[in-house]
Amino acid sequence: MRNFDQATLAYADSPGIPELIDAIRGYYGKLGVPLEPDDVLITTGGSEALLMTCLCILDPYTEVIIPEPYYPNYTTFVHAAGGRIRALPTCPEEGYRYADRKRIERLITKNTRAILVTNPGNPTGVVLDEAEMRMIADIAKEHDLFLICDEVYREFCYDDKFGVPTMGRFTDIQDNLVIVDSISKRFSACGARVGCVVTKNRELQQALLKFCQSRLSVATIDQVGAAALYSVDDDFYRRSKEEYRRRRDTVVSGLRRIPGVMVEEPMGAFYVMASLPVDDADKFQRWLLECFEDNHETVMFAPGAPFYETPGKGINEVRIAYVRKQEELERAMTLLAAGIEQYRREVMGE
Amino acid sequence: MRNFDQATLAYADSPGIPELIDAIRGYYGKLGVPLEPDDVLITTGGSEALLMTCLCILDPYTEVIIPEPYYPNYTTFVHAAGGRIRALPTCPEEGYRYADRKRIERLITKNTRAILVTNPGNPTGVVLDEAEMRMIADIAKEHDLFLICDEVYREFCYDDKFGVPTMGRFTDIQDNLVIVDSISKRFSACGARVGCVVTKNRELQQALLKFCQSRLSVATIDQVGAAALYSVDDDFYRRSKEEYRRRRDTVVSGLRRIPGVMVEEPMGAFYVMASLPVDDADKFQRWLLECFEDNHETVMFAPGAPFYETPGKGINEVRIAYVRKQEELERAMTLLAAGIEQYRREVMGE
Numbered sequence: 001m002r003n004f005d006q007a008t009l010a011y012a013d014s015p016g017i018p019e020l021i022d023a024i025r026g027y028y029g030k031l032g033v034p035l036e037p038d039d040v041l042i043t044t045g046g047s048e049a050l051l052m053t054c055l056c057i058l059d060p061y062t063e064v065i066i067p068e069p070y071y072p073n074y075t076t077f078v079h080a081a082g083g084r085i086r087a088l089p090t091c092p093e094e095g096y097r098y099a100d101r102k103r104i105e106r107l108i109t110k111n112t113r114a115i116l117v118t119n120p121g122n123p124t125g126v127v128l129d130e131a132e133m134r135m136i137a138d139i140a141k142e143h144d145l146f147l148i149c150d151e152v153y154r155e156f157c158y159d160d161k162f163g164v165p166t167m168g169r170f171t172d173i174q175d176n177l178v179i180v181d182s183i184s185k186r187f188s189a190c191g192a193r194v195g196c197v198v199t200k201n202r203e204l205q206q207a208l209l210k211f212c213q214s215r216l217s218v219a220t221i222d223q224v225g226a227a228a229l230y231s232v233d234d235d236f237y238r239r240s241k242e243e244y245r246r247r248r249d250t251v252v253s254g255l256r257r258i259p260g261v262m263v264e265e266p267m268g269a270f271y272v273m274a275s276l277p278v279d280d281a282d283k284f285q286r287w288l289l290e291c292f293e294d295n296h297e298t299v300m301f302a303p304g305a306p307f308y309e310t311p312g313k314g315i316n317e318v319r320i321a322y323v324r325k326q327e328e329l330e331r332a333m334t335l336l337a338a339g340i341e342q343y344r345r346e347v348m349g350e
Numbered sequence: 351m352r353n354f355d356q357a358t359l360a361y362a363d364s365p366g367i368p369e370l371i372d373a374i375r376g377y378y379g380k381l382g383v384p385l386e387p388d389d390v391l392i393t394t395g396g397s398e399a400l401l402m403t404c405l406c407i408l409d410p411y412t413e414v415i416i417p418e419p420y421y422p423n424y425t426t427f428v429h430a431a432g433g434r435i436r437a438l439p440t441c442p443e444e445g446y447r448y449a450d451r452k453r454i455e456r457l458i459t460k461n462t463r464a465i466l467v468t469n470p471g472n473p474t475g476v477v478l479d480e481a482e483m484r485m486i487a488d489i490a491k492e493h494d495l496f497l498i499c500d501e502v503y504r505e506f507c508y509d510d511k512f513g514v515p516t517m518g519r520f521t522d523i524q525d526n527l528v529i530v531d532s533i534s535k536r537f538s539a540c541g542a543r544v545g546c547v548v549t550k551n552r553e554l555q556q557a558l559l560k561f562c563q564s565r566l567s568v569a570t571i572d573q574v575g576a577a578a579l580y581s582v583d584d585d586f587y588r589r590s591k592e593e594y595r596r597r598r599d600t601v602v603s604g605l606r607r608i609p610g611v612m613v614e615e616p617m618g619a620f621y622v623m624a625s626l627p628v629d630d631a632d633k634f635q636r637w638l639l640e641c642f643e644d645n646h647e648t649v650m651f652a653p654g655a656p657f658y659e660t661p662g663k664g665i666n667e668v669r670i671a672y673v674r675k676q677e678e679l680e681r682a683m684t685l686l687a688a689g690i691e692q693y694r695r696e697v698m699g700e
Contacts, residue, residue, distance in 0.1 A: 001351070001354075001571065002352050004351075008538060008541075009538070009539045009540065009541040009542055010540055010541050011540045011541055012541055044394050044398075044543070044565070044569075045565060045566065047564065047565035047566055048394075048565065051564075051565070055430050060410055060432065073563075073564040073565075073566075076560065076561065076563075076564035077564065080405050080430075080431075080561075081430075082410065082432060188358060188359070189359045190359065190360055190361045190566070190567075191358075191359040191360050191361055191362055191567065191569065191570030191571070192359055192569060192570075192571075193394070193566075193567065193568065193569040210426060211426065211430075213423075213426075214397065214401075214423040214426035214427065215394070215395060215397035215398060215401070215423075216395065216397055216423075216540070216543075217540075217541065217543065218543065219394075219541065219542060219543040219569045219572050220541030220542070221351065221541070221542075221571065221572065222569050222571065222572065
């Protein structure tokens with residue numbers, strides 16, 4: 001980006017700059033998903049990809065099935081389009097897994113337009129296995145629903161059994177499939193705001209293109225930088241994944257040492273969802289910030305309830321993002337253990 | 351931007367980086383509009399400011415009054431929110447002026463939520479004078495409507511009688527007023543995608559902030575660059591305006607030399623809308639591209655009809671953007687004159 005030398009910072013092409021679209025096509029090609037230039041529309045982060053997709057496929061009172069807990073901003077994107085979320089319930093006891101045909105089909109009504117899966121999952125770290133992916137693809141196909149796959153954590157998949165998962169490999173659901181992607185996590189470039197939406201559905205491409213044209217373009221310099229990022233070699237992804245796998249192991253083993261914590265080892269993304277032996281994770285978090293310290297340090301997490309659509313769920317759950325260095329995560333787990341012990345004694349009277 | 355030295359390209363604050371918000375506050379302060387930090391939300395261009403504003407204030411079947419011809423992307427933003435545009439008609443014979451209290455009030459219904467004015471105007475170049483601004487502010491206040499002012503062309507105002515116009519000066523309509531702004535035109539930095547929405551309405555601020563949070567942030571590096579742009583001295587704006595004034599004069603005098611063209615001298619922005627002595631500007635444009643050449647050159651404009659909501663209007667009108675250098679604009683007017691003459695003779699059989 002430092003070498004950007006265009007004399008004028010002009011609008012880029014509305015669908016994205018050709019060099020970035022080509023870079024993304026090259027990346028998907030390596031995953032076994034051949035894409036035409038029109039199949040890729042560059043967006044201002046995965047966020048805009050999701051908002052535009054919702055605006056295209058949802059009408060007032062139509063519904064999207066989303067496994068809960070889910071990324072809370074989905075609510076804003078779906079509601080902005082007038083749609084509603086039908087939550088597919090999961091629970092910590094089952095490791096938040098949701099790929100159950102009966103449970104999914106039970107939620108389908110005449111108003112259902114789409115199933116949205118985050119794979120690997122935020123906040124749960126759940127990764128669909130090959131059979132689960134196929135089954136969900138089949139449901140979308142049989143019921144003629146859009147299958148929106150938010151795959152922004154694709155490279156952070158710690159199960160090497162079946163490679164890097166993408167629904168894009170199922171060629172028989174091309175007209176139903178929308179993949180949301182982003183460079184934010186892949187290259188740790190959140191502040192660039194560069195994502196994309198990938199679909200082979202021609203009608204949807206045209207509708208998305210209208211929204212792309214209405215906001216003129218994605219930031220030019222950030223697209224140039226994003227295209228360059230895709231030139232990293234495969235070893236970058238491997239090293240990145242190994243680093244996060246170590247961080248996951250640190251956090252999960254730390255959590256497992258705390259009595260009363262329920263946690264499944266997440267297979268992807270860089271989050272772990274856990275159930276804590278406290279009455280209310282939000283209240284516990286406030287207490288950690290206001291009343292707890294160990295050598296002038298405390299610890300923060302994301303309370304679980306906002307990740308649920310269903311009221312009352314996730315009250316004693318938390319999402320921990322393992323995006324800090326090893327030693328910080330080690331220390332964080334020690335602080336969490338000490339915090340839980342002291343909170344249970346002093347506040348809960350155990 | 352070349353000197354950006356943060357180690358990680360992280361998400362910026364959702365409302366925008368403080369240094370850019372402060373720079374914008376400084377700029378508005380000089381215009382006599384004191385702003386608090388919360389009054390400014392940085393957006394991905396003026397486009398996102400408009401989309402978010404529509405999503406906040408419109409419900410299905412509610413209406414926005416917009417003078418036509420207008421910037422065609424307004425349609426997408428209003429429709430995305432489920433709203434409808436009530437076009438306030440203008441005509442080339444009246445120089446596209448629209449500030450008529452009776453004509454505006456006639457369009458207000460129980461479903462009206464807002465009046466949207468582009469000032470200076472795209473595509474017409476119309477600039478509201480002081481009394482017209484006050485009258486429209488009064489209508490918004492009396493009928494309790496939002497007044498959305500798209501002021502992205504603010505610095506391009508060739509009428510020096512009353513300085514740089516901004517509705518922000520009317521302190522009595524603070525709760526009704528939403529100003530849409532952008533660095534794209536002001537600093538010729540379209541590709542940065544940095545704009546903002548300015549409002550003192552606290553409830554609207556909160557709603558807009560939710561949309562800002564849902565898309566996480568605006569590109570970090572572009573915000574850093576935008577903040578730096580606001581450090582230009584006042585002479586930059588003066589020189590910029592003088593350059594565009596000369597370009598306007600070139601285009602308007604060129605158009606006036608062509609028999610049958612109807613054109614009013616635009617007072618702002620960098621567009622001129624004109625009515626041509628042809629049957630259909632879109633057909634004429636295609637003919638210019640396919641059948642006309644003079645020394646291997648031809649000329650392009652934007653046909654007028656897409657700027658109108660009302661079917662059938664603007665058929666023989668065009669919007670000319672005078673964003674090229676003087677000599678190119680001189681040549682373009684010569685080509686247009688020759689094109690019109692030949693088209694009328696060969697195609698229209700005059």
